[in-house]
Each structure stands twice: as structure tokens, then as C-alpha cells.
Amino acid sequence: MNERERLEKWKDQIGKELDRVMMFWTQHSLDKDYGGFFTCLAQDGTVYDDLKYIWLQGRQVWMYCRLYRKLPRFHQQEILSAAIAGGEFLLAYACPSADSLKCAFVVTRNGQAVKIQRTIFSECFYVMAMDELWRTTHEERYKKAAEKMMDQIVHWVREDPSGLGKAELPGAAPLNAMAVPMMLLNLVDQLCEGDEDMAKKYEEVGKWSVEKIMQHLQRDGKAILENVSDQGQELPGCLGRHQNPGHAIEAGWFLLRHAIAHSDHSLAQTSVEKFMLLPFLSGWDQEYGGLFSFQDVDGHCPTQLEWNMKLWWPHTEALIAFLLAYQKTRDQRLLEHFEKICDYVFRRFSDPEQGEWFGYLNREGNVALTIKGGPFKGCFHVPRCLYMCEEILSQLLATSNKI
Amino acid sequence: MNERERLEKWKDQIGKELDRVMMFWTQHSLDKDYGGFFTCLAQDGTVYDDLKYIWLQGRQVWMYCRLYRKLPRFHQQEILSAAIAGGEFLLAYACPSADSLKCAFVVTRNGQAVKIQRTIFSECFYVMAMDELWRTTHEERYKKAAEKMMDQIVHWVREDPSGLGKAELPGAAPLNAMAVPMMLLNLVDQLCEGDEDMAKKYEEVGKWSVEKIMQHLQRDGKAILENVSDQGQELPGCLGRHQNPGHAIEAGWFLLRHAIAHSDHSLAQTSVEKFMLLPFLSGWDQEYGGLFSFQDVDGHCPTQLEWNMKLWWPHTEALIAFLLAYQKTRDQRLLEHFEKICDYVFRRFSDPEQGEWFGYLNREGNVALTIKGGPFKGCFHVPRCLYMCEEILSQLLATSNKI
Numbered sequence: 001m002n003e004r005e006r007l008e009k010w011k012d013q014i015g016k017e018l019d020r021v022m023m024f025w026t027q028h029s030l031d032k033d034y035g036g037f038f039t040c041l042a043q044d045g046t047v048y049d050d051l052k053y054i055w056l057q058g059r060q061v062w063m064y065c066r067l068y069r070k071l072p073r074f075h076q077q078e079i080l081s082a083a084i085a086g087g088e089f090l091l092a093y094a095c096p097s098a099d100s101l102k103c104a105f106v107v108t109r110n111g112q113a114v115k116i117q118r119t120i121f122s123e124c125f126y127v128m129a130m131d132e133l134w135r136t137t138h139e140e141r142y143k144k145a146a147e148k149m150m151d152q153i154v155h156w157v158r159e160d161p162s163g164l165g166k167a168e169l170p171g172a173a174p175l176n177a178m179a180v181p182m183m184l185l186n187l188v189d190q191l192c193e194g195d196e197d198m199a200k201k202y203e204e205v206g207k208w209s210v211e212k213i214m215q216h217l218q219r220d221g222k223a224i225l226e227n228v229s230d231q232g233q234e235l236p237g238c239l240g241r242h243q244n245p246g247h248a249i250e251a252g253w254f255l256l257r258h259a260i261a262h263s264d265h266s267l268a269q270t271s272v273e274k275f276m277l278l279p280f281l282s283g284w285d286q287e288y289g290g291l292f293s294f295q296d297v298d299g300h301c302p303t304q305l306e307w308n309m310k311l312w313w314p315h316t317e318a319l320i321a322f323l324l325a326y327q328k329t330r331d332q333r334l335l336e337h338f339e340k341i342c343d344y345v346f347r348r349f350s351d352p353e354q355g356e357w358f359g360y361l362n363r364e365g366n367v368a369l370t371i372k373g374g375p376f377k378g379c380f381h382v383p384r385c386l387y388m389c390e391e392i393l394s395q396l397l398a399t400s401n402k403i
Numbered sequence: 404m405n406e407r408e409r410l411e412k413w414k415d416q417i418g419k420e421l422d423r424v425m426m427f428w429t430q431h432s433l434d435k436d437y438g439g440f441f442t443c444l445a446q447d448g449t450v451y452d453d454l455k456y457i458w459l460q461g462r463q464v465w466m467y468c469r470l471y472r473k474l475p476r477f478h479q480q481e482i483l484s485a486a487i488a489g490g491e492f493l494l495a496y497a498c499p500s501a502d503s504l505k506c507a508f509v510v511t512r513n514g515q516a517v518k519i520q521r522t523i524f525s526e527c528f529y530v531m532a533m534d535e536l537w538r539t540t541h542e543e544r545y546k547k548a549a550e551k552m553m554d555q556i557v558h559w560v561r562e563d564p565s566g567l568g569k570a571e572l573p574g575a576a577p578l579n580a581m582a583v584p585m586m587l588l589n590l591v592d593q594l595c596e597g598d599e600d601m602a603k604k605y606e607e608v609g610k611w612s613v614e615k616i617m618q619h620l621q622r623d624g625k626a627i628l629e630n631v632s633d634q635g636q637e638l639p640g641c642l643g644r645h646q647n648p649g650h651a652i653e654a655g656w657f658l659l660r661h662a663i664a665h666s667d668h669s670l671a672q673t674s675v676e677k678f679m680l681l682p683f684l685s686g687w688d689q690e691y692g693g694l695f696s697f698q699d700v701d702g703h704c705p706t707q708l709e710w711n712m713k714l715w716w717p718h719t720e721a722l723i724a725f726l727l728a729y730q731k732t733r734d735q736r737l738l739e740h741f742e743k744i745c746d747y748v749f750r751r752f753s754d755p756e757q758g759e760w761f762g763y764l765n766r767e768g769n770v771a772l773t774i775k776g777g778p779f780k781g782c783f784h785v786p787r788c789l790y791m792c793e794e795i796l797s798q799l800l801a802t803s804n805k806i
Contacts, residue, residue, distance in 0.1 A: 040641070040706070048703045049640040096572065104572075112574030169499065169507075171515030237452040238443070300451045303443070303777040305709040305763055360708055362765060374706040 003335075004397070010342060011393035017350065018386035022067065024355030024372065025379040026078065029060070034110050035085035039378040043370045044354055050109040054094055056378030058125030061086040063379050065132040067387060080136065087133045091145060094126055101152045102163060106375070118166040120153050124183045127153065131190050147198075150187060154205055157184065174230040178244075178251060181212035185254045189261075210258060210267065213251055217274050223297050224248040224279055238303055243295040245283025246314020252276035253321040260328060272325045272334070280318060280337060288364050289344050291315060309368060310361040312377065315345050316385035323392050357382050406738075407800070413745060414796035420753065421789035425470065425477065427758030427775065428782040432463070433485050437513050439492035440485075442781040446773045447757055453512040457497050459781030461528030464489040466782050468535040470790060483539065490536045494548065497529055504555045505566060509778070521569040523556050527586045530556065534593050550601075553590060557608055560587065577633040581647075581654060584615035588657045592664075613661060613670065616654055620677050626700050627651040627682055641706060646698040648686025649717020655679035656724040663731060675728045675737070683721060683740060691767050692747050694718060712771060713764040715780070718748050719788035726795045760785050 001009065028045030029037040031052075039056040040049035064083035067074035093111030094103045103122035104113040130146035133139070156164055157180055188206040192199040215232030218225045226242045227235055234240050252275030259268035283291045290310035294302040301307070322338040325331070348365045349357040351372075359377040360369035371377070404412065431448030432440040434455075442459040443452035467486035470477035496514030497506045506525035507516040533549035536542070559567055560583055591609040595602040618635030621628045629645045630638055637643050655678030662671035686694045693713035697705040704710070725741040728734070751768045752760040754775075762780045763772035774780070 042703065048699075051640060104574075106574075108574040113572040114574035115572065116570065167519065169516040169519065171507075171509075171511040171517035237454060296451075300445065301773045303452075303772070303774060305712060305772065308771060309708060363771075368711060368766075369706070369708065370704045371706060 006335075006339070007393055007396055010339075011390060011397065013342075013346070014386050014389050014393065017346075018383060018390060019073075020355040021357070021383050021386060022074065022355075022379075025060070025383075026082070029373070029379060030082050031109065034089065036089035036111075037082075037086055037379070039373040040375070041356075041371065041373040043351065043358075043372055045372070048371070051106050051114065051375075052089075052109060052111075053106045053375050053378070054090070054103050054122040055105075055125045055376070056373075056380070057086055057090055057094075058122070058127075058129040059380035060378055061090065061129035062125070062132045063383050063387075065129075065136040067383070069132070069136050070391070071387065083133060084137065087129055087142065090126055090129055094122065100163065101149055102165070116165070118164045120156055120164065120180065121183065123149055123153050124187060127187050128190055135193070146191065150191060150202075153187075154184070158208070175235075175239075176212055176215055176228045176230050176232065178213060178216045178224075178226050178247060181209040182247070182251050182254055185209035185213065185258060189254065189257055206258060210255065213255060213275075214270075216248075216251075217270070219297070221274060222278070223282075224251075224275060225297060238296070238300075241297045241300065242302070243279070243283070243297055244293070244314075245279040245291050245295065246293070246311070246317050248279035248283075249276050249291075249314065249321045250317035252279075253317065253324050256321070256324055256328065268328060272329065272331075276318075276321045276325055276334075280322075283314075285310075285363065290348065290361065290363075290365055291318065306360075308363040310348070310363065310365060312345075312349050312357050312359045313381040315341055315349065316381040319345070319385050320388050323389050327392050327396055409738075409742070410796055410799055413742075414793060414800065416745075416749070417789050417796065418793050420749075421786060421793060422476075423758040424760070424786050424789060425758075425782075428463070428786075429481065429485070432776070432782060433488075434512065437492065438488035440489055440782070442776040443778070444759075444774065444776040446754065446761075446775055448775070451774070454509050454517065454778075455492075455512060455514075456509045456778050456781070457493070457506050457525040458508070458528045458779075459776075459783070460489055460493055460497075461525070461530075461532035462783035463781055464493065464532035465528070465535045466786050466790075468532075468539040470786070472535070472539050473794070474790065486536060487540065490532055490545065493529055493532055497525065503566065504552055505568070519568070521567045523559055523567065523583065524586065526552055526556050527590060530590055531593055538596070549594065553594060553605075556590075557587070561611070578638075578642075579615055579618055579631045579633055579635065581616060581619045581627075581629050581650060584612040585650070585654050585657055588612035588616065588661060592657065592660055609661060613658065616658060616678075617673075619651075619654075620673075622700070624677060625681070626685075627654075627678060628700060641699070641703075644699045644701055644703065645705070646682070646686070646700055647696070647717075648682040648694050648698065649696070649714070649720050651682035651686075652679050652694075652717065652724045653720035655682075656720065656727050659724070659727055659731065671731060675732065675734075679721075679724045679728055679737075683725075686717075688713075688766065693751065693764065693766075693768055694721065709763075711766040713751070713766065713768060715748075715752050715760050715762040716784040718744055718752065719784040722748070722788050723791050726792050730795050730799055 028041050031038055036052050036057050037060045038047045038050055042048050061083050064079050068079050093107050095101055096104050096113035103126055105117040105122055106114045127146045127149045130142045134142035188202045192202055215228050216224050218234050226244045227239050229235055252271045255271035255275055256268055259271055285292055291314040293309050293311050294304045294307040296302050318341050322334045326334040348361055351358055356372040358367045362368045431444050434441055439455050439460050440463045441450045441453055445451050464486050467482050471482050496510050498504055499507050499516035506529055508520040508525055509517045530549045530552045533545045537545035591605045595605055618631050619627050621637050629647045630642050632638055655674045658674035658678055659671055662674055688695055694717040696712050696714050697707045697710040699705050721744050725737050729737040751764055754761055759775040761770045765771040
């Protein structure tokens with residue numbers, strides 16, 4: 001096959017996979033009584049728990065709106081209604097206290113708080129949901145909710161974290177965990193789409209986030225480390241040596257989108273070479289294929305029990321990263337990495353029977369958990385990846401006659 | 404081999420294994436500068452992190468004292484000195500705040516708090532350490548520290564949990580998690596050894612703990628569930644269906660020791676049939692051998708990524724349980740289960756090269772993490788099991804001429 005044929009083949013396969021995946025969620029996840037979504041779904045879609053994890057509620061609202069808004073075949077009333085009911089569920093129940101914007105991590109089916117995490121991530125996915133819901137419905141109250149929460153998050157991260165409820169302890173120095181600036185950069189991308197006022201408002205937050213992510217490039221540019229000090233220095237022990245290849249690669253495509261939007265050629269190059277290629281080459285299991293979940297930069301055995309398991313989301317993020325990088329550079333090596341990962345995911349994660357991917361394989365690539373959704377896996381990484389890849393492949397095929 | 408020969412063979416093998424295991428810890432884990440123990444040890448004993456997890460500090464102090472006190476070949480100044488230095492480290496640094504007995508979960512090498520959990524377990528292992536240190540050194544201040552902390556724990560558990568720092572949330576009803584009454588029962592056993600005053604003082608706590616553990620026997624006596632309501636009712640969802648076979652079996656031997664001490668024949672029978680045999684028969688992997696880490700009582704796939712991994716501690720607890728049950732009943736079936744588990748652990752967990760067992764195998768029984776110690780594995784389950792089994796085997800061989 002020539003290059004055009006390869007891209008056409010992937011676009012066709014990925015588009016069909018997106019339809020199958022979304023069919024699974026629309027058939028099985030809707031809570032018609034209380035609004036919001038069931039995400040604890042067995043292989044065949046059976047609901048095995050009705051708890052509602054706020055991360056996953058926010059992500060599914062975002063995903064539904066984005067598909068409704070961007071892909072004509074998902075412009076369906078059913079999808080819009082479910083997204084709105086999910087958004088209203090978040091507005092009503094995400095924040096357990098009337099005095100604070102702190103969100104729960106998980107609530108009961110009818111919205112009562114079960115657990116609150118001392119982090120910002122429930123809040124971040126709330127912002128994504130509200131902003132995308134505004135773009136889809138044009139209702140201003142969603143936009144306001146998104147902006148208010150975003151400003152609260154930025155305050156917690158950059159001014160005063162005390163509202164998160166985390167005690168300051170003498171042995172735990174302030175940390176730059178890559179997840180935090182990554183999420184902020186992703187939110188800036190989300191909030192600023194086609195909106196000059198917002199782009200201006202959050203320009204500095206975006207710049208700060210990029211700088212904070214860059215601090216994770218350590219060891220003379222040879223490794224991405226997940227945790228560094230607040231000043232960007234390497235930390236001692238397991239915490240400092242911890243690597244998460246999928247996360248680094250995800251940061252890579254967040255950075256690359258920022259670089260493209262700001263015509264920053266140097267940042268684009270760093271994002272591909274350092275945040276995509278480095279962790280992909282060191283994180284790919286040469287023996288069984290797939291990306292390791294965690295590594296130790298000095299080669300010690302990680303203490304996380306799942307370190308050598310193959311999880312769905314590092315692979316979806318790598319697909320987005322390498323296809324976007326290929327679109328930007330037309331470097332054949334990047335397309336080959338994309339295809340290598342495609343081969344792995346369609347053989348290992350995709351479920352020909354039921355739609356939506358398996359999430360958790362053992363090192364050898366066999367299914368270890370048969371669930372399709374759970375406390376950390378919902379309607380997000382797989383359809384986001386398939387939608388973004390379909391979009392990029394369409395652009396590649398449309399804009400380039402050379403292919 | 405006849406039965407006596409089998410018991411002699413196991414006693415010999417287990418005694419030698421205990422020596423090899425303890426050699427590993429005495430060679431590699433002592434922090435000579437700050438007191439306490441390194442527990443993040445690689446396969447060969449290399450320290451890969453110097454954080455000190457309070458659970459593991461307390462457990463190692465307990466283990467050292469117990470062996471020093473009970474087995475003449477461990478009656479060594481080196482072991483006593485290390486235990487005392489560990490105890491002093493705990494007295495100095497376990498409680499980060501002068502106003503509270505709340506312990507840290509993990510501290511830096513020199514004792515600065517890194518993380519505090521909103522549970523009672525650091526405190527429980529502190530009690531075990533202090534009580535055993537008192538029994539070994541006869542220094543009253545250790546006994547006082549143990550009793551003061553024990554009374555605080557009982558207050559948190561039975562009167563007012565607010566000092567643990569956990570927010571009450573409308574969706575999270577008070578829970579009877581089996582770990583809590585189990586730990587209390589284990590502490591009562593520890594504190595009351597040969598001490599009538601303490602036995603009297605904690606008799607009611609022991610009784611309460613047994614009742615709370617019994618609430619976990621559900622489904623008409625057909626299953627042990629890890630979490631039930633505060634009133635002993637089954638809970639909905641994954642939380643309610645969650646099973647931890649190793650934990651149930653460990654509860655089994657805690658109950659059996661209590662039953663033996665109180666000449667409670669009915670409790671002894673329940674502990675063996677319901678808390679040992681039920682979870683052993685349903686939790687043993689018929690395909691690859693070994694005990695699953697987690698199960699769902701209705702056969703759903705657990706959401707814990709490590710559900711089908713084989714961890715060291717369920718197997719050590721099962722060895723203690725079935726040997727003690729055999730000692731009590733002389734039921735051959737129980738000895739056969741003990742031997743089946745022995746065969747598995749010596750083939751899979753034991754490391755002929757370096758002493759101390761591997762802790763984390765994949766489902767197939769191959770080593771998944773090469774570490775010998777980490778945030779949750781220290782000098783405790785393996786040597787406690789080997790010491791207790793050696794002691795029981797000695798008693799069996801000494802007291803019964805019929806064997």
C-alpha cells in the first residue's frame with residue numbers, strides 16, 4: 001500500500017471503531033432516572049456498580065458534546081440530551097458543600113458525596129464538561145460555571161492550595177507533579193478554542209503550564225520524570241525516579257497542540273523528540289509489545305503492582321501523539337510508530353464482540369480485567385483518541401495532494 | 404512418609420527458611436545512623452528508597468523482639484539493639500503533632516512526616532511494637548506507650564472517629580471494614596499475653612471485635628465479605644461484594660487463637676470452617692495455583708488491577724491458619740491444605756539466592772516485582788509465619804506421641 005492508501009485504511013477502521021465504541025456507551029451507560037452516566041460496566045455492558053465518579057461524569061459530558069458538535073453523524077438529539085442531563089447532574093451534585101467549589105471524587109447514583117480527593121482533577125473534568133456544553137448549547141450559565149471553576153483551580157494551584165484540604169507536612173516538600181500543569185494546559189486549550197478574550201485571559205496560565213511541564217525533562221534531556229521539585233530539580237527516591245511513559249506522551253501532544261497554536265517551532269520539536277519519542281522508545285516492551293505503565297529511570301523495579309501491565313490509555317494517547325506529530329512533520333518514522341501502536345491496540349484492546357476496549361491487559365497482552373468501564377475508565381480516552389485520529393486523518397487526506 | 408516424618412520435614416525446612424529470611428533483614432535493613440529500618444530493599448538487599456513506613460517500622464520492631472524473646476537462636480544483642488533503636492525512632496517520630504497520637508503513614512529517613520493516613524493502622528503497629536518491646540526489655544515506658552495508644556485507637560474506633568481526620572459524607576455510611584476489628588482482636592491477643600489485668604481490661608474489646616468480625620459472615624454462612632454496614636448488613640455495589648481471601652483466612656487464625664484462649668469450641672469451629680475453609684476453597688486458583696488477591700462474591704471481575712496476582716501475605720496467613728487449625732483439630736484435610744500451600748510458596752515465593760521471599764507474582768506464579776521489601780512489605784509476614792509454624796510444629800512433635 002502507498003501512504004495514501006494506508007491513511008485511508010486507518011481512517012476507515014478508526015471511524016468504524018468509533019461508532020462501535022460509542023454504541024456501547026449510548027446503549028449501556030445512560031442513567032435515565034437521575035441523569036449522568038453509569039461507568040462501571042462489564043464486558044457486555046451490564047452495570048456492576050452504580051456509583052458515579054466525577055472525573056468520568058465530566059469526561060463523558062465532554063465527549064458527547066464534542067462528538068455532537070464536530071462529527072455530523074453524532075449530531076443526534078439522544079446524545080445532546082444525555083450530555084445535558086450529565087451536565088445538570090454535575091451542576092447539582094459535583095460540589096458537596098455550598099461554601100466551596102471543591103468537588104467530590106465519587107457520589108452515589110443520586111448524587112450524595114462518597115469520597116473527596118485532595119486534588120484538582122474532579123474539578124478539571126468539570127471545567128471540560130461545562131465549557132464543551134456551552135459550546136454545544138450556547139447556554140451562558142455553562143460557560144460561567146466553567147470559568148468560575150477554572151479560576152478556582154488556578155488559585156489552588158498557583159496561589160493557595162489550602163482549600164484542597166491537604167495538610168502541609170515537613171517531610172513533603174511542595175512538588176511539581178506533571179499531571180497538574182498538563183491538566184491546566186489541556187484546559188487552556190479547551191477554554192480558548194476560537195475565543196480571543198479567553199485566549200488573552202489564560203495566555204499566561206498556558207505559558208506557566210508549559211514551563212512547569214518542561215521542568216520534567218531531566219538528566220540532560222534524556223528522560224521525562226513524573227515528579228520534580230517545585231523549582232524543577234530532581235527528587236530523591238522512588239518518587240523522583242518515577243516514570244509514566246503514557247503520561248509523558250500525552251503531555252507531548254498537549255505541548256504540540258500548544259506549539260502549533262503559537263507557531264512555536266522549537267517547542268514543537270521538543271514535544272516530539274523529548275515527550276513522545278524518548279518515553280515511547282524506553283517505555284515500549286520489547287518482549288511482548290505495548291507500553292509499560294510505570295518505569296524507574298534507573299532501572300529499579302517500580303513498587304506499583306501494575307507497573308508492567310498494559311493499560312488502554314497510554315496507548316490511546318500515543319496514537320494521538322504520533323499521528324499529530326506526523327501531521328506536523330511528515331516524518332515517516334512517526335507514522336510507523338502510529339501504525340505499530342494501531343496494530344497492537346486493535347489486536348489486544350479492541351473487543352470484536354461488544355464495542356469499547358478492554359482496559360487492563362497483563363504484561364503478555366492478555367485481558368486481565370474484563371470490565372469495559374470502572375472507577376477510572378469511562379467514555380473518554382478511547383473515543384477521544386478515535387475521534388481525534390479520524391479528524392487528523394481526514395485533514396491529512398484532504399489537504400495534501402502529495403500523499 | 405508417615406505423619407511424624409512429614410511434620411519433622413516441614414519443621415526443618417521452615418526453621419532454615421526463617422534463618423535465611425532473617426539474615427536478609429539483619430544484613431540489609433538496619434539504619435545505623437537514624438535508627439529504624441530501611442524496608443525498600445531490592446532482590447539483593449540494595450536500598451532503593453530510604454523512606455520509613457510506620458507500619459513496617461512497628462512490625463519489624465515487633466518481629467525482632469518476638470524472635471529475641473521466644474527463640475534462643477535469635478537471642479542476640481544485635482537484634483535487641485536494632486529493635487530498641489527502632490522503638491526509639493517510633494517514639495520520637497511516629498506522631499508528627501505534639502497534640503495528638505495520630506501517627507504518620509510514612510516519614511523521611513530522619514523522621515519528618517511525609518504522609519498521614521486517615522486510618523488506625525500505623526497506630527496499631529505502633530502498639531504491637533511497644534508492647535513487645537516492653538516484654539523484651541521490661542522497660543515500663545514502652546508498656547505505657549502501648550496502652551495509651553491502644554486506648555486512643557479504641558476511642559477512635561468505638562466512640563469518636565473525628566480525630567482521624569476523615570470527613571463525614573452523606574453518601575458514605577459508617578462501615579464495618581473487617582480490617583478494623585481484626586486488628587483490634589490481634590492487639591488484644593498481643594496485650595493480654597500472660598497478663599491478667601490487661602486481659603480483664605480488654606476482655607470486652609475482644610468480645611466486641613469477635614462480634615464485629617462475625618458480621619462479615621454473610622449469605623447464609625456461605626461467604627465472607629470484606630465490608631458490611633455498621634449494623635452488619637450486606638452493602639450494595641463493589642464495596643459490598645468485595646472479598647479478600649487472604650484477609651478472611653488471617654481473621655480465621657486470629658479468631659481461632661481467641662477461641663482456644665477462651666475455650667470456645669463453637670467459635671473455633673466457625674473460624675476453621677467459615678473463615679479458613681470457605682475463602683481457601685473459593686480463593687484458590689484452580690488453574691495456576693495460589694490465592695487470588697481479590698474476588699467478587701457474585702463473580703464479577705474485581706476493579707482492583709492486582710485482583711488475580713498472587714501476593715506473599717495471603718499465603719503466609721493461610722499457612723499459619725491451617726497449621727494452627729490442624730493442631731487444634733487433628734483433621735488431616737487441614738494438614739493437607741497446609742502442605743499444598745507450603746509446596747506453592749517454597750516453589751514460587753522463596754528465593755534460593757538471597758533470603759526473604761518475593762512478594763508479588765503474576766497470576767501464573769512468576770515474579771512480577773523483584774523487590775523484597777517496599778511500602779507495604781517489610782520484615783513481618785514471612786518471618787511471623789515461619790516463626791509461628793516452627794513453634795506449632797515443635798509443639799505438635801513434642802506433645803503428641805500418637806504422631
